[in-house]
Amino acid sequence: MVVGQETEDEMIVPMGNIVIGPPESVEPKRSSVDFPHSRHFASVDCRTCHHTWQGTEIIKSCSTSDCHDVMVSPTKSEQGRANPDLAILYYKTGYHQMCIGCHKEIRIQNKQLEISFKELKETLTIPGPTGCIQCHPKE
């Protein structure tokens, strides 16, 4: 028998809001972001966001090493200017592209549904914020 062995097969899924701030090494310019994690579960699949998740291993933070772990804007570093593939590995671009990209997509779909009268305005999906201050409120 192995005494004191850690069981690591339990993943704690944060319910309610997650406050997303920048990784420790980054000096923040904007306020942290209130992200209603579990509210997204109803309409968005886990793997849309946790896009490398195979369904068995424990989900880690987006800025974990070897994921979106570039902490300096690639447009500001020589290495980054030489290698455009680094862009999405920059943690901020990873977040912005995912969060803002999806919310914008919903806005476009809503507009089309409104124009085509296929759906009542009241029943359209809430698009989620796309403006800076909406996500990073002034402190």
Ligand code: HEC
């Ligand atoms: C849908 C939400 C959302 C919107 C809209 C958004 N951001 Fe962000 N932003 C985030 C998240 C999430 C992060 C990563 C967490 C963090 O670093 O605070 C982030 C990170 C940042 C960072 C790097 C961290 C820092 O504080 O220096 C900056 C700068 C930033 N955003 C500026 C902006 C600006 C400017 C706009 C508008 C053009 C904007 N954001 C719009 C969610 C958003």
Ligand code: HEC
């Ligand atoms: C709309 C996007 C989105 C959806 C959908 C989503 N998540 Fe998340 N989840 C996030 C973000 C963003 C974080 C914060 C990650 C970070 O801190 O870097 C997070 C954090 C987590 C964490 C904590 C990771 C850590 O930092 O330790 C777990 C576990 C998790 N999610 C599981 C799930 C599961 C299971 C589902 C489906 C039921 C799900 N998520 C659906 C975006 C999402």
Ligand code: HEC
């Ligand atoms: C794939 C699509 C998708 C992604 C990715 C996504 N969202 Fe959303 N977001 C939604 C939808 C759909 C809703 C409306 C949920 C509802 O009906 O309650 C929403 C709602 C929200 C709201 C509440 C808006 C309100 O009016 O109350 C916030 C805040 C938000 N999202 C922040 C974020 C942040 C921050 C991220 C990235 C970490 C993110 N979202 C990623 C689809 C997405």
